Amino acid sequence: MLATLKQALGVPATRSGVLDTPVDTAQEAYAVRDLLGTEAHFVLVTSASHWRRAVRHFERAGLTPIPAPTGFKTGSERVRTLGYWLPSAGNLRKTQRVGAFTK
Numbered sequence: 001m002l003a004t005l006k007q008a009l010g011v012p013a014t015r016s017g018v019l020d021t022p023v024d025t026a027q028e029a030y031a032v033r034d035l036l037g038t039e040a041h042f043v044l045v046t047s048a049s050h051w052r053r054a055v056r057h058f059e060r061a062g063l064t065p066i067p068a069p070t071g072f073k074t075g076s077e078r079v080r081t082l083g084y085w086l087p088s089a090g091n092l093r094k095t096q097r098v099g100a101f102t103k
Helices: 002-008 025-036 051-060 089-102
Strands: 043-047 066-070
Touching (some): 051 066
Parallel strands (some): 043 066
């Protein structure tokens, strides 16, 4: 899907690559460093709840990414039911997102 998008946006194949071996952000940071070198300028697109941690991983690898957080949560959900206040797996997942902003 991303290859199709890059082609539609006019990104030459020689200006992009695929990293299919990293299993987490730390490994991806080192794979990007190995691919681009430490002097490369690049945009790091990641979720808004994860971008600060992701940038730190890339900085530890000796890189200086330009962060581009996406997928912001706006909090526009209206509180209408008792279920909103009860514990749930979905609400537990939200606490992980909050932790990303406090670290």
